[in-house]
Amino acid sequence: MPQRIAIVTDSSAYIPEEARKGLNISIIPLWLVWDEKTYRDGIDIQPAEFYRRLKESKTLPTSSQPSAQEFAHFYQQVAAEADVIVSVLVSSKISGTILSAQAAAAELPNLNIKTVDSLSCAMGLGLIVLSAARAAAAGQSADEVVAVAEQMRDRVNMLFVVDTLDYLFKGGRISGGKHLLGTAFNIKPILHFHEGQIKPFTQARSKKKAIAQLLDIVQERLGEKKMVEAAVMDVNAPEEGDAVGEMVKERFGPGGLHRTTVSPVVGTHVGPGTIGVAFYGDA
Secondary structure, three states: OOOEEEEEEEEHHOOOHHHHHOOEEEHHHHEEEEEEEEEEOOOOEHHHHHHHHHHHOOOOOEOOOOHHHHHHHHHHHHHHOOOHHHHOEEEEEEOOHHHHHHHHHHOOOOOOEEEHHHOOHHHHHHHHHHHHHHHOOOOOOOOHHHHHHHHHHHEEEEEEEEEOOHHHOOOOOOHHHHHHHHHOOEEEEEEEOOOOEEEEEEEOOOHHHHHHHHHHHHHHHHOOOOEHHHHEEEEOHHHHHHHHHHHHHHHOOOOEEEEEEHHHHHHHHHHHEEEEEEEEOOO
């Protein structure tokens, strides 16, 4: 009898519901802390409400990972209907989520839990999770599912254009000098995930130029490969996200294209107006 394999990820992935249909994916929420109140990411607070409030708020929320105890409880619930759990989580270089997950797994020696560090976030993580879940649904073993996730981690690229430097500055990710200079010259940075960390890649002097440049970088990274699957994300900028989605569709013709936003926990770090593209080419 084949193993029943459940895939666990965290809410930072923010995988669209239609993409998860027919797949065994369980999602543990991260926490958002705002004005001394705590919210489960994507459960107690949804993106639309979050960005509406963010616009009016004088304070910036912070985020935190689930505790080891929360993970242990979550794993026990998932294990009631699974023989093996493959946990694919947000990059360990930007969050302590994976440490909580590993501590929980150590407390549950009777459960078969395998953990994969995605070295990504948002739909960069989401594409890895979907690949792992499809492998599990196709009847592959737990070790094969882990191998699929690890191989996909090396293939997935994620880039994004930030509309304002305010949130990166408030979150301590750029200096005051860079913030002041960037704001004065309307600089739009293009960032990417590199070895699990968010790093500046290049920059442009307008949003339009930055998006055009981002798509050129996608082209460079694909080279001669065909785009297999992609996701276009927007942070409270759905029309702009839709336009970029059409550009990706026309230029690269991916086999699958997801259009989504990001979870409030991710949105609080990059800010409204951010546009991101996650993708991978054929092997």
